[in-house]
Amino acid sequence: MKLANEKQAAVLAVTDGLGFNRDRSREIVNDAWERLSTNERELIESASERIGHDISWAKNLLYPVHVESLEPNTPTREAITKINDLQTCRTFLSEQLIERIESLIEAVADEKRYVPWAAGSRELSNLRNTNLSIPTSASGIWVGFENLNPPVQGNSETGHQQIGNLEMAPQLPLRISNAIKSGDFFNNTALNSSIKGAKDRSATVNFCFLLSGISGADGRVHSSWNHLEAFLELVFDHHKLSTDHVQMQAILDGRDSAINSSILEENGSGNFLGHLEKLLGKYKAKSSLAWVVGRSTAMDRDYREVAAKADFDLLTGSPAYAVYGFNQLRSKISDVHSEGKVDQDVPPIAITRSDGSIPMISRGDVFINLNFRSDRQRSKIAVLASAIDFLKSEGEHRGKYWDTDWLNHGLNLDICTIAEYHPIFEDKYGISVAFPTAPHKQNFFAQWPELVGDDEYTLVAESVKASHMGYFLRGRRENPAERAQEIRLITPSHSENDGVESDTDFYIHPEMRTREITNDVIQAIKTNTSRLICCNIAAPDMVGHLLPDRYEQAKSAYRAAGNALVQIANASHASGRALVITSDHGNIEDDTSSHSTNDVLTTIVRPNNAISAVGIPMFQARLFDVAPTVLELLGESPNNSIDQSKEFVGRSIVARG
Template sequence: MGPPPDRGGRGRPRPIVLVVIDGFGIGRDPAADAIAAARMPIWRGLLERWPSGVLRASEEAVGLPTGQMGNSEVGHLNLGAGRPVLQDLPRIDAAIADGSFATRPALLRACERARETGRLHVVSLVGPGGVHANDRHLVAMVELAAVKAVPAVRIHALLDGRDTPPRSALEHLRQLEPRLASAHPDARIATVGGRYFAMDRDQRWDRVERGYDAIVHGAGERAVTASAAVEAAYTRGENDEFVRPTVIEGVDGIVRDRDPVVHGNFRADRARQLTHALADRVFVAFDRDGPGGRPAPRDLLVVTMTAYQAGLPVAVAFPPEEARSLAQTFSEAGWRQFHVAETEKYAHVTYFFNGGREAAWPAEDRRLVPSPAVATYDLQPEMSASGVTDALVEAIASDHYDFIVANYANPDMVGHTGVWDATIRAVETVDACLDRVLAAVEALEARDAAGPGALLAITADHGNADRMRDESGAPVTAHSLNEVPIVLHGRTVAGRGMRDGVLADVAPTLLELAGLPRWEGMTGLSLLEGERPADGPPARERAGGGRVLRSAAEPPGGSPA
């Protein structure tokens, strides 16, 4: 089968391949940087020979508040949208600040139902991580319940330890409980449990069942206070993420028929499974009846802070605002696309990269490679990178697709474990996969030596493996605020200059190379030499300084990762 008509203009590269290495930032301290410690000859060779740059991936550069680290959802949304998209965290914060939070119909419905049943349940990740939830939103919900005369509020606290230090929950709970007491006279923590259980996203329903049983049926470990529950978990050797679901004695937090349950997490991927267990009328993943035979409660009103998934029988407080994306533009141009990742990051190269759209665009093929079924990914740092690479290489070699996007999850998912040696292995695994991808691209180019060839763009969505230790040497399991690298490989970019920028600049860069026009509302700018903002500061200032115009003839002084 020959190549399709040149839909983006004469001489465009085909295919354009975008590889996103998850959690792959630019470290500042070599002693804490697993990427710097890893053997990555392929990656470093690309940096030496091809145009590269540095991208901001956190805070205002991606639509997040100052000091807020980037994450996979935000990163892929920005990569696909070509503009910093206002994220759910600042969007909900703004609603609290202007008072419109208290007018959201879904939240008011929950309070109205709670006045009938006597209690409002709120499930939320707690702590300052800000990646999945924020305590400001939890407290605002409790305050709204007080204003609306809800008799009692029961909080089901999910502990972090992944986007926060591994044993920080005790202090977070001690700070949170007085805020809850000030917000409502009968707001109490009814259960606590690590996110490992109720926030699973990989169909490990046995974990979710344990979280569900504690929240709904009051079945699990027992403790006299939330703090005592965490202290007991630490004694058992459990970090925050892995605290067994625990019921607080003396707090009647059992979920009964018709009770309203608000899931306060704003990030969807790790909230879906528990929400299905709470909301679905027909549910087969596990037996929802309690361990002692207590029937599962019926006719619950489940409210989610944001839209977790199309078709969920819930009320949504903050419905999505879909963004135009690269995938839509390529589809409208008649391009054939291929999106591939393993389970952990599949939603990111589909739903998030596509601007919050669940359905594939016409001529968009997708491939999900199952993630390994292990307790934690330090036990198998290779994850399913080989399977992702198999699919990616096959798609490149097929000469069928115009655009391909792939994600390697390893540096992020293994970095979250805080295990240094395993994270190095994870990073080195990705480098070996890049060798295969590069070979596939070069083999395709060799078949058309006189043409423009393919384009390979490699970047990241946020940092993680680049900061594995803090100043004291203690493990860090959270994302970093560091910038991320980007490198371009292909005949059409050889010798060209690149400037530094933000994640939203990737989409217009690919559009320029594709010969396709920008869409209205796109604020990102091409990273290739020559384009500057029509209004506002020059690119150097907008990108936070650093190397502005760099080509393969002017390699950086050392690896940016």
């Protein structure tokens, strides 16, 4: 049923992994300024002096997006004044000079490999400049992580949880770390039950851990080293397990840490294998390292059967390679790097035991998964639990059809996971969860029927981000809230048939499914049955993770996202819908493989071309301000039970009325 004319409607577009870096952009502006001719600089300085600004202020006119020239946490009145002055000053410059500035900035940005400006997405910059755009915190404590220095990077999982929430959504790693500090971790019922059970029946405790996350900025967004330290203390000190009854699978990162950080150290970060060797040595347990594999194989979230089987074969005694000890392991990983591959591409490697045998999981063993990223462990745990129906169903949703004969392995494992990966694992397969994950109560979509009513909303994504436009956006809920009218449109991501065998192959199709996502959103706008249409544009994140090697493809991904946002803005305007553009975290702006701690931009486009009045005193938003803003744009009232004066409670970026 089409929406009634009097109802306000909106679109929420999440560009995955698209932030901005103040330091890098300032460097580009300073360099470009020096390359302008004396006459060009004088014309720009004259424009700034006409409205009372000194010569040094004139450099701000070189920023493609005005708001990116602001310092963090600028008072709103000061920020609005500066943005208005920049807009006024630009009118004093000739078209030829503006073209010269824009071309020069793009050229310098290209030299310095700053994708957001080098991509030349001028229409997107114009969209941001002619509407309310505001820096938005997307990392550290503002997305529910520990208060560390450097801050914990943002990521897609927590980013979408914050975007869908009416207050800050605390993250599980913080809860686990607090349990370690209090000592509750060592009394955890699920962990202790599995470990004790293995010891009582002389079975082996097998576990996996993503090898990164020692500090806030080296992958801790997906892995916390203190969790590994606490687990080894629990196993070896508290339960006194012998090292020959403990087997570890180390999953190499190279995506949210430096690309070759398993064996290389840079700026005091990395050499994770060295740190692991030292940590295991503390317990005389170096021989407990049994398997090593890249995360593309062991943490695939798009249900690629080839990856799942390679991971399973490794754990059950059929690795791609076998080595002896840490030194041979480092040598093998170095060989992989020399082939142009990175840590996340490292093939399955077994570390041969002293007796020459290949380590493997045995029937009746324990398997403990210490990875708290739920969507990236579902296929792995489903394979170990022989959850055939689940794998078939999830695969088919993504256009993948599994040959499941090999899954009848009969291992009958006692499986415990650090986090809840999917309710079906507990309900149907008897998997225990160390830290059960409760849905977020103050989630916008969970409260949709109460806040908005019976109107429909639509979620649009490609399959590699299906969980984000679903489970995470709904506040860790597999299904829509009762009485919520949800439409979900998921386009299969590129797969093996397109040459994409893992996440590291998306550069082959750098635009990914941006065009299909855009078409689905525009069609939903035209159909006009959904009060709110939400979409995820994955390309900047997925291709951004392949930097620095895939720089040209990263620019293509950025341009595709920029073009999509402009098309969606035009369609929204034509239909009288408001549009909110935001990002879940930074990534593509830093010319590294990892997520960043940078701010992102949130842009609010009113259907009548009016610039929204800002409703917050400091010109700095948080991701959990997005849902209250959308609610305001829909013309609905917030939940009166939420005290919006509190620091970690969301508030509308735009003023009421």
